[in-house]
Amino acid sequence: MHRMFTDFVSMLFPEYCLMCSGPLERGEESICIHCKYNLPVTNHHLSSSAEVLQKFWGKVPLRYAWAYLKFTKQGNVQKVLHKLKYNGHQQIGITLGHWYGHELSAASLNKEFDFILPVPLHPDKLKKRGYNQSDTFAKGLSDSMGLPWYQNVLQKGTFNETQTNKRRLERWQNVKDVYCVKDATVIANQRILLVDDVVTTGSTLEACALTLVEAACKEVSIATIATA
Numbered sequence: 001m002h003r004m005f006t007d008f009v010s011m012l013f014p015e016y017c018l019m020c021s022g023p024l025e026r027g028e029e030s031i032c033i034h035c036k037y038n039l040p041v042t043n044h045h046l047s048s049s050a051e052v053l054q055k056f057w058g059k060v061p062l063r064y065a066w067a068y069l070k071f072t073k074q075g076n077v078q079k080v081l082h083k084l085k086y087n088g089h090q091q092i093g094i095t096l097g098h099w100y101g102h103e104l105s106a107a108s109l110n111k112e113f114d115f116i117l118p119v120p121l122h123p124d125k126l127k128k129r130g131y132n133q134s135d136t137f138a139k140g141l142s143d144s145m146g147l148p149w150y151q152n153v154l155q156k157g158t159f160n161e162t163q164t165n166k167r168r169l170e171r172w173q174n175v176k177d178v179y180c181v182k183d184a185t186v187i188a189n190q191r192i193l194l195v196d197d198v199v200t201t202g203s204t205l206e207a208c209a210l211t212l213v214e215a216a217c218k219e220v221s222i223a224t225i226a227t228a
């Protein structure tokens with residue numbers, strides 16, 4: 001390959017594993033094969049574990065709630081998620097989405113959903129960061145699950161009282177921004193897989209899921225890259 005072209009490709013695709021910093025082989029994306037096989041997977045989708053689901057008990061009805069990986073402080077998962085969110089490494093989200101989507105499809109779980117929706121960022125934040133890390137995971141899952149994903153169906157905004165009824169604002173007083181559905185006909189009677197990078201307290205996912213339930217979806221499930 002021409003030297004200049006090789007350099008250009010290296011600039012676009014890092015040659016080193018974003019977890020262990022070892023060199024990447026041809027065909028490896030972002031994370032090397034060694035790190036891939038040592039990922040701290042939860043296998044929630046195979047064990048019907050309620051570890052993530054229980055965060056939402058009594059708050060919003062969910063069909064499934066899974067996290068792909070276990071997040072530990074200062075661990076490798078935290079390291080790559082930080083790179084995904086703050087250092088522009090969007091490929092990490094796509095790669096992890098591909099891998100997780102393959103696992104879900106292998107268990108025929110791709111048939112449980114009509115489409116995928118990422119948790120949206122506030123437009124100001126999106127403009128500042130340039131991309132939504134949840135979109136990258138949605139895209140990867142979409143590719144390997146054979147399901148569509150939609151970027152602007154679920155939106156985040158700051159609404160005034162004339163746009164949002166007061167009771168709703170009071171209920172979400174701990175959430176500064178409110179989520180809304182752009183076109184309720186897209187949501188009605190659909191089985192939705194809502195995705196985000198990390199689930200911690202679950203308050204963001206809860207607000208999004210409730211918005212979808214209020215828009216008369218058939219059911220909501222949740223999948224995240226990691227659980228804290």
Ligand SMILES: [Zn+2]
Nearest residue numbers: 017020032035
């Ligand atoms: Zn590695």
